[in-house]
Amino acid sequence: MPALLRHFPELLRGVAEVEVTPRGVRPHRLPAWVREQFPDGQLLSMESQPSGVRIVFRTAASAVELVTHPTRIAYVGTGRPRGRIDVYADGELVVRDVLDGGDRFEVDLTSGQTAFLPGEAHTTTVSGLPAGHHRIEIWLPHNESVELIELRADAAIEPDDARLPLWVHHGSSISQGSNALAPSEIWPAVAARHAGVELRNLGLGGSALVDPFLARVIRDAPADYISIKLGINVVNLDVMRLRAFVPAVHGFLDTIRDGHPEVPLLLISPLFCGIHEETPGPGAIDPVSIGTGQVRFLATGTPEDVTLGRLTLQVIRRELRSLTDRRAADKNLHHLDGTSLYGAADAAELPLPDGLHPSPGAHQQIGTRFAEYAFTGAGPFAR
Known part of the structure; x- marks a missing residue:
C-alpha cells in the first residue's frame, strides 16, 4: 500500500519541518526562518543532512521499501564513504543499506572548481519481516541530504503514537x-x-x-x-x-x-x-x-x-x-x-x-x- 511521505509528516522524528520538492519532501533540521535569516552555504548544507532523523511507524507488512533521492558533496582526492540508511524492526537492526546514485556536487580542493553530476533515485528494501505488527524505525543518512519520494509496504502503515522522553x-x-x-x-x-x-x-x-x-x-x-x-x-x-x-x-x-x-x-x-x-x-x-x-x-x-x-x-x-x-x-x-x-x-x-x-x-x-x-x-x- 503506497504512502507518499508528503502526506505523512507525522512519521518523521527529529525534524523541524519538511520542504515539498518536485520529487517528494526534504527533511530540514532547522526551521525556514533560520535558513532565510542566515542562508550560509555551510549551515544550509549541514542542516539538510538529516542526522538523527528517523521515519517511525507500525505495520504488519512483511516487506517495506523506501525510495529516496540523495544529494552529496564529494571532494576530489578524498575517500569519503557514502551515506547509509539503517532500518530497525522492534529495536533490532535488520538492514544497513549503502546509498548509491543520487546527485553529486564535486569539489576540487586544489583548484576550487566545482561540478554538478546528477544521478538516479535509490531504493532501500526490507523483506522477510516475520508475521505480526512491528515498530519500524528508519534512520536517514547523517552525511547526505535526501529527498523522500515514496514509502511502500505490503500492509497498512500506521503512525507510532508512543513517545519517549x-x-x-x-x-x-x-x-x-x-x-x-x-x-x-x-x-x-x-x-x-x-x-x-x-x-x-x-x-x-x-x-x-x-x-x-x-x-x-x-x-x-x-x-x-x-x-x-x-x-x-x-x-x-x-x-x-x-x-x-x-x-x-x-x-x-x-x-x-x-x-x-x-x-x-x-x-x-x-x-x-x-x-x-x-x-x-x-x-x-x-x-x-x-x-x-x-x-x-x-x-x-x-x-x-x-x-x-x-x-x-x-x-x-x-x-x-x-x-x-x-x-x-x-x-x-x-x-x-x-x-x-x-x-x-x-x-x-x-x-x-x-x-x-x-x-x-x-x-x-x-x-x-x-x-x-x-x-x-x-x-x-x-x-
Missing part, C-alpha cells in the same frame, strides 16, 4: 557524526538508543558557533533534556576572542532558559583534539594530505596567540567550567568535561583519523560513556 542536543560535526560508520552509530544516536530516549540532533558541521538563532530554536523546541557541546568550531574557525566568547555563552544559555527554565541543561566542553589543545585556529586542511585518500587538519595559529585572547580547547574548557560555577543558582544546569568522553589516552588508543573527527569506534565509546554518565545513577538526565 525527548533529548535535544546541539554540537559540531562530531555531534552530526563525521567519520561515523552509519546514521544510528553517530555518538548521539548511540547514546539515545542506549538510554531509550528520543533524539533531536542539532549537531551541525562547522556551525556550533554560539549562534543566537540556534539558542532560539532550542528555546522553542519541546525538550525533556538539553545538552550543548561547544568549543571546537569556535577555535577552528577562529570566530571570536575570549572577551566575546564568555558573554556569548551566557546569552546562549539565557535564551534557552527563557523557554525551558527548569529542564535539565548540560553544557559539554570539547573532546580532546591534539592540534587545538594549546594552539588556536583557524584550522585548515593540510595541503600535503590532499590526494592521499585521507585529508588531515592542522592548526595555523601559534600558542603565544593565547595572550591576545585567542582561544584554544584548554582555554575553553577552563572558561566553561568557571561559567557554570558562576551560574550555580541554576540547579538544573550541569557541566561535563568533554575529555571524560574522549581524552588524550583515548586518542592514543583510537586516534582521530583526520586529526579532528572521531573514528567509528570512538563514536561508539563516546555515545556509551555519555549515556552512562547522563542517563543513569545521579546523572543530570537520570529518570
Whole structure:
C-alpha cells in the first residue's frame, strides 16, 4: 500500500519541518526562518543532512521499501564513504543499506572548481519481516541530504503514537557524526538508543558557533533534556576572542532558559583534539594530505596567540567550567568535561583519523560513556 511521505509528516522524528520538492519532501533540521535569516552555504548544507532523523511507524507488512533521492558533496582526492540508511524492526537492526546514485556536487580542493553530476533515485528494501505488527524505525543518512519520494509496504502503515522522553542536543560535526560508520552509530544516536530516549540532533558541521538563532530554536523546541557541546568550531574557525566568547555563552544559555527554565541543561566542553589543545585556529586542511585518500587538519595559529585572547580547547574548557560555577543558582544546569568522553589516552588508543573527527569506534565509546554518565545513577538526565 503506497504512502507518499508528503502526506505523512507525522512519521518523521527529529525534524523541524519538511520542504515539498518536485520529487517528494526534504527533511530540514532547522526551521525556514533560520535558513532565510542566515542562508550560509555551510549551515544550509549541514542542516539538510538529516542526522538523527528517523521515519517511525507500525505495520504488519512483511516487506517495506523506501525510495529516496540523495544529494552529496564529494571532494576530489578524498575517500569519503557514502551515506547509509539503517532500518530497525522492534529495536533490532535488520538492514544497513549503502546509498548509491543520487546527485553529486564535486569539489576540487586544489583548484576550487566545482561540478554538478546528477544521478538516479535509490531504493532501500526490507523483506522477510516475520508475521505480526512491528515498530519500524528508519534512520536517514547523517552525511547526505535526501529527498523522500515514496514509502511502500505490503500492509497498512500506521503512525507510532508512543513517545519517549525527548533529548535535544546541539554540537559540531562530531555531534552530526563525521567519520561515523552509519546514521544510528553517530555518538548521539548511540547514546539515545542506549538510554531509550528520543533524539533531536542539532549537531551541525562547522556551525556550533554560539549562534543566537540556534539558542532560539532550542528555546522553542519541546525538550525533556538539553545538552550543548561547544568549543571546537569556535577555535577552528577562529570566530571570536575570549572577551566575546564568555558573554556569548551566557546569552546562549539565557535564551534557552527563557523557554525551558527548569529542564535539565548540560553544557559539554570539547573532546580532546591534539592540534587545538594549546594552539588556536583557524584550522585548515593540510595541503600535503590532499590526494592521499585521507585529508588531515592542522592548526595555523601559534600558542603565544593565547595572550591576545585567542582561544584554544584548554582555554575553553577552563572558561566553561568557571561559567557554570558562576551560574550555580541554576540547579538544573550541569557541566561535563568533554575529555571524560574522549581524552588524550583515548586518542592514543583510537586516534582521530583526520586529526579532528572521531573514528567509528570512538563514536561508539563516546555515545556509551555519555549515556552512562547522563542517563543513569545521579546523572543530570537520570529518570
